[in-house]
Amino acid sequence: MSPDVLYTIEVILNGLMAGVMYSLVALGFVLIFKASGIFNYAQGVMALFAAMTLVGIQNGQVPFSHLINAIFGTHIHHFGWQLPAIVAILLTVVVMIIFAILVERLVLKHLVNQEPIILFMATIGLAYFMEGFGDLMWGSEIKTLDVGLPQGASLALEEYTLKWAAEGSEYYGMYLDKLDMVAALVALALVITLSLFSQYTKTGRALRAVADDHQAALSVGISLRKIWVITWCIAGVVAMVAGVMWGSKSGVQFSLSLIALKALPVLILGGFTSIPGAIIGGLIIGVGEKLFEYSIGPLIGGATENWFAYVLALFFLVFRPQGLFGDKIIERV
Amino acid sequence: MNYGTKMASGIEPGAELLRIENISLSFGGVKALTDVSFDIQRGEVRAIIGPNGAGKSSMLNVINGFYHPQVGEVWYCGEKRKGIKPHQIAHQGIARTFQNIALFKGMSTLDNIMTGRSTHMSANMLSQAIWRGAAEKEEIKNRRYVEEIIDFLEIQSIRKTPVGRLPYGLQKRVELGRALAAEPVLLLLDEPMAGMNVEEKEDMSRFILDVQSEFGTTIAIIEHDMGVVMDISDRLVVLDYGKKIGDGTPEEIRNNQAVIDAYLGVPHE
Numbered sequence: 001m002s003p004d005v006l007y008t009i010e011v012i013l014n015g016l017m018a019g020v021m022y023s024l025v026a027l028g029f030v031l032i033f034k035a036s037g038i039f040n041y042a043q044g045v046m047a048l049f050a051a052m053t054l055v056g057i058q059n060g061q062v063p064f065s066h067l068i069n070a071i072f073g074t075h076i077h078h079f080g081w082q083l084p085a086i087v088a089i090l091l092t093v094v095v096m097i098i099f100a101i102l103v104e105r106l107v108l109k110h111l112v113n114q115e116p117i118i119l120f121m122a123t124i125g126l127a128y129f130m131e132g133f134g135d136l137m138w139g140s141e142i143k144t145l146d147v148g149l150p151q152g153a154s155l156a157l158e159e160y161t162l163k164w165a166a167e168g169s170e171y172y173g174m175y176l177d178k179l180d181m182v183a184a185l186v187a188l189a190l191v192i193t194l195s196l197f198s199q200y201t202k203t204g205r206a207l208r209a210v211a212d213d214h215q216a217a218l219s220v221g222i223s224l225r226k227i228w229v230i231t232w233c234i235a236g237v238v239a240m241v242a243g244v245m246w247g248s249k250s251g252v253q254f255s256l257s258l259i260a261l262k263a264l265p266v267l268i269l270g271g272f273t274s275i276p277g278a279i280i281g282g283l284i285i286g287v288g289e290k291l292f293e294y295s296i297g298p299l300i301g302g303a304t305e306n307w308f309a310y311v312l313a314l315f316f317l318v319f320r321p322q323g324l325f326g327d328k329i330i331e332r333v
Numbered sequence: 334m335n336y337g338t339k340m341a342s343g344i345e346p347g348a349e350l351l352r353i354e355n356i357s358l359s360f361g362g363v364k365a366l367t368d369v370s371f372d373i374q375r376g377e378v379r380a381i382i383g384p385n386g387a388g389k390s391s392m393l394n395v396i397n398g399f400y401h402p403q404v405g406e407v408w409y410c411g412e413k414r415k416g417i418k419p420h421q422i423a424h425q426g427i428a429r430t431f432q433n434i435a436l437f438k439g440m441s442t443l444d445n446i447m448t449g450r451s452t453h454m455s456a457n458m459l460s461q462a463i464w465r466g467a468a469e470k471e472e473i474k475n476r477r478y479v480e481e482i483i484d485f486l487e488i489q490s491i492r493k494t495p496v497g498r499l500p501y502g503l504q505k506r507v508e509l510g511r512a513l514a515a516e517p518v519l520l521l522l523d524e525p526m527a528g529m530n531v532e533e534k535e536d537m538s539r540f541i542l543d544v545q546s547e548f549g550t551t552i553a554i555i556e557h558d559m560g561v562v563m564d565i566s567d568r569l570v571v572l573d574y575g576k577k578i579g580d581g582t583p584e585e586i587r588n589n590q591a592v593i594d595a596y597l598g599v600p601h602e
Contacts, residue, residue, distance in 0.1 A: 202454050202472070209437045209448045216435035219397065220511060221423025221452040 017180035019286020044260025051243030096236030265313035271323030337426020356405035383572035426518035438497035449514030
């Protein structure tokens with residue numbers, strides 16, 4: 001094989017794996033949107049908050065230590081322990097579940113039957129609240145997240161693929177990040193678990209029922225509030241997974257919450273109501289932007305990854321507003 | 334036996350199952366129901382009829398707990414209803430269908446009817462997630478009942494079809510199936526035959542009467558087709574402009590001057 005072909009394959013693979021990361025974020029949006037019609041602006045901040053909490057718990061940080069020290073004049077910062085990653089992850093899951101319950105109790109419950117735009121505004125408020133709350137709780141400095149996921153290039157793969165190139169050509173093997181590969185596997189496992197859960201359990205069926213018709217769901221005895229709490233819990237866990245992956249990659253810092261913006265084009269492509277759509281939309285955007293950067297980027301000065309996804313989304317809005325898999329928009333007059 | 338069946342176990346056929354007492358309901362300035370009272374007896378088919386906008390659907394929504402009347406009381410199984418949430422009504426054994434079909438369009442016929450079994454399932458989320466023992470047994474038991482409903486309604490051929498793709502008449506039938514799956518004590522049907530042709534109406538009437546005789550279900554039905562409604566119901570309530578203008582057997586209603594006036598359009602004073 002010529003190095004060019006191999007390099008293209010490498011670009012596509014990298015694109016697919018970047019796409020999985022986008023899908024992870026988009027998935028959280030879709031879950032909440034389907035169940036309650038809320039576009040949850042806070043999804044990105046939830047990922048950030050989960051990642052911060054995970055780091056904080058793992059390093060034994062004292063929550064609100066700045067606040068406590070300022071009030072009482074103390075100098076406590078750490079409990080002085082280091083928890084294993086798995087324990088910290090489980091505790092973070094617990095925190096996200098408590099968070100979901102609080103959101104339902106304190107915010108959503110009071111906004112039932114309001115216009116979507118009002119619910120959207122509420123999630124913007126929620127996003128800024130969580131951002132500040134997270135900083136207050138764990139401090140605003142950039143943190144490194146290490147739950148023991150492998151990092152860096154896969155040398156084995158590089159050596160293995162080295163032989164594929166034609167003899168004597170200039171080729172150094174495929175470069176794939178191990179973290180990206182793990183992220184792809186985790187995302188795959190997550191999606192399979194979620195779809196099995198929604199297809200084959202009573203709660204999953206109730207989730208789908210609520211997504212389809214609130215009134216009918218009530219009439220068969222499904223509690224909307226319970227389902228909403230469950231959805232926010234799942235979305236919280238998905239946010240945590242996204243937060244761990246992105247946080248391991250580029251550190252836990254404010255910009256992590258901006259990955260939410262990257263999920264928007266994915267949602268427009270995949271449709272706001274389709275879980276497979278979120279996955280495939282993410283993959284298309286991931287591959288699309290990498291291929292575009294590789295093939296056309298050099299001609300127009302590069303850095304196309306910053307805007308490619310949004311322009312693609314714009315085209316979709318013009319020609320297929322419901323996305324690839326979204327429900328078709330039919331209004332009767 | 335679920336909570337609803339237990340609740341109604343003391344009520345003999347022919348005894349009062351539900352009583353509506355002086356209900357008034359308004360939305361802002363619009364009065365939907367004014368001082369309406371009637372009862373529903375266990376085991377009967379009770380029709381609520383009246384011209385368009387008479388408040389029939391509002392009445393059903395009051396019984397169903399979707400609307401909370403400003404004035405008046407609802408008594409069910411000898412208990413006065415207070416501060417109940419809509420989803421709890423289903424757990425008391427009241428199931429319903431909707432005027433504009435409210436099915437879960439993306440789900441198959443089987444799954445739709447399975448949701449009707451919600452009130453018969455108790456396995457918690459954890460055991461479902463782990464998918465062992467109790468949850469599985471419960472699922473199988475409920476699935477068996479759902480298959481019986483499917484046989485009863487003669488919809489075996491569309492078990493796996495997403496209901497969004499079914500023709501209107503069949504969707505209505507699936508919706509009835511979902512309500513029946515709950516083994517309801519009281520079944521509320523909001524215009525189950527609207528938009529159907531004569532043959533479909535006959536089928537539906539047959540199903541309704543079969544439900545009454547086979548399962549002993551009490552049925553409250555809203556229907557526009559006078560011929561059908563007089564045939565299948567034991568007693569009728571007639572509403573006009575949110576007020577009750579008639580109550581009795583089909584024979585009594587036929588001879589009720591106020592009802593005749595309402596339907597022929599005699600001007601209101």
